[in-house]
Amino acid sequence: MSATRASKNVAPPSLEEEVFPPFPGRGVDQVGLEERAASLRTRSWKRETKTAALERAISMTDLTTLEGADTPERVRRLCRRALGPAPGLPLPPVAAVCVYPALVETAVATLQGSPVAVASVASGFPSGQLPLRIRLSDTRAAVEAGADEIDVVISRNAFLRGDLSRVEDEVAAFKEAAGGAQLKVILETGELGTFDRIARAAWIACRAGADFIKTSTGKVRINATPATALCMLEIARDFERETGRAVGVKVAGGIRTARDAIHYLAILHETLGPGALTNRRFRFGASSLLDDLCRQWRKQKTGRYQAPEDIPSD
């Protein structure tokens, strides 16, 4: 198996050959996966390395607001927070601001000329339950409005019914619609049920051209977990090993504490190595996480915690 995979001259196997059972080597044992993910929680970064880890985590954050009540003013506030996470502290900017398509223009205007990217959800986010042409047109609209990164959802309906080719074709179509923008493909792992399915969906998304694979929309009950992140990072590692193309991983939903973020960084570090500790390979989709990252950073620097009201809320 590895011999044929390693030689790049051989035509790649078809989707059915590759991901239908036995899906050699990429089945997942849930017990082993969860234990390995949990065991990495005790890896310790302290003092200078902890400060550096917190800065890395900030630089990987996609500061996100995806509410019906979002306003241009709120997005502008969020963008200013993205550029300087805590006023007066020498912290790096976040990776991106993530909004609905209608607010992309506001974000683009505010973040013009800055290193912070504008990300937009699209493709009938969060359910994906719209006709394909509409999902493609909202993707194009977000790109035309100036988004640098597009977060799309897969059709869980097609995937869970076993229509894997359709999932792959749709992701490829999103990739084309996204043009030069980075495509992040949300698997909505909380709706897939098993790690075997998560691994399979992740592999399909990678094959179809995803730049990032992302756990969740943040709109369902089960979001990112350390085991899910490990599962997807292992797929990214294996995909790169076999195709030479690096795919990033984004974890989203429910990550609120610096301790959690550092656990994810340890999983990333152990799976892909230190070379992956950059926002080109890993992202946190979060809103309140940034507050705790700043709080813990200041604690590292000054030895004391600041009052919650000292941290600006967006």
Add this chain to the structure above:
Amino acid sequence: MTDSKTGYASRPPHPLAEPPESFPYAPSREDPTLAAIAKTHDLWIDGEWRKPRRGRFPTLNPATGEELSRIALAGPADVDRAVRAARRALPAWADLPGVERARRLFAVARILQERSREFAVLETLDNGKPIRESRDVDVPLAAAHFFYYAGWADKLEYALPGGRKPEPRGVCGQIIPWNFPLLMAAWKLAPALACGNTVVLKPAETSSLSALRLVEVLEQAGIPKGVVNVVTGPGEVGAALVRHEGLDKLAFTGSTEVGKTIQAALAGRPVSLTLELGGKGAHIIFEDAPLSQAVEGIVQGIFFNQGQVCCAGSRLFVQEGILDEVMDRLRSRLATLRLGDPLDKNTDLGAIHSLPQWEKIRSYLEIGKEEGAELWQAPAEIPSRGWWCPPSLFSNVTPSMRIAREEIFGPVLAILGFRTPEEALAKANDSLYGLSAGIWTDKGSKIFEMARGLRAGVVWANCYNRFDPASPFGGYKESGFGREGGLHGLLPYLRT
């Protein structure tokens, strides 16, 4: 990553867009003073610390080679005194209502949990194993064994068919190895005491500290004097115990070589014997296995406790279609293992327990190369003091090589291929030993089919080196006889 059509190209690069060259973890060292080791240790006989008449010998920290303490050297007279004390204590302990023995054993378990950090540090200092293992495996499992067998103490008449209250064997000699000093003491003591036996325990000469510390716990828990006695020293002390006329039962865990000597010495004597000896565990990976977890399982199988485990998965059989891929994944995984200070919580691989063991492992590395196998060792910075061995893989191994047949007891894995399940079974069973095996496959039916054919006392499926007090453990063939753990573990300690 960039495209002129979007804003990406126009943006300045993010200040942290480039990855760091390395991102080392900070040392997180447990405080060695938590173990508070006395400068000298005596013999524990009849509820008293007795000075040895033959002097003391040093016990070393394998990670530094430094002396930790001086241990008492027991003589034949001390062994005799210990056996007599155990005999005197027997009637009262055996007649104590089961519920009263249970109460004390539960207390042992709880006190062990309360003092778990101290015991973990002590074990790591004396044995060389990483604190992560002594903290997460050795000490919690030792407590779990006392909890489990405490539960049996008042239910012995229901444990076996017939419904009659079984009698204890009597005075038990228990000789334990250095690889899991506290845990092996717990495996031996818990069932013996639950059944109403009294004990003379002989720890390995290079790792006596945790057994001697356990004595404090037993006392605190109200185990009466003379019920447990501890005699320390080298093999000759164990030999004196084996020869002693006052024993009813002997339990030994250690090498097959010594096990055979013991069995010969007990021939014709009314002493019941259980032996838990060496192994050369077969770890079998089928091509439909979940490979990422299988690689973790292989690591757990052979590098847990630096491979100094009788049930280690030291022979790896990989189905030929995935052999190269598994080798590849295994090498990348091993490159991330951290070898070093066992007290550091980030350490994965600690020190080799002793100089003789280190020499034995070294000699097998040479033997393997001479036999024509290909050696690969993970890159590791070897500390300047102490005894260390990096994770080592042998490929191009054939079943007749010594490295594939003999127990190395170190972080050395012999890797072989196979084509069909039948071939895997035949190769796995082609061994003098039969202690343990592991199977990795996605198919439940294959697991059961293989497990039925494997001549091994323990078969793990989609995991390796997992232990539970409720599960019996023991071997086939030259790996010994008798079972420890579970209901089966009661039998050697009861007259039925």
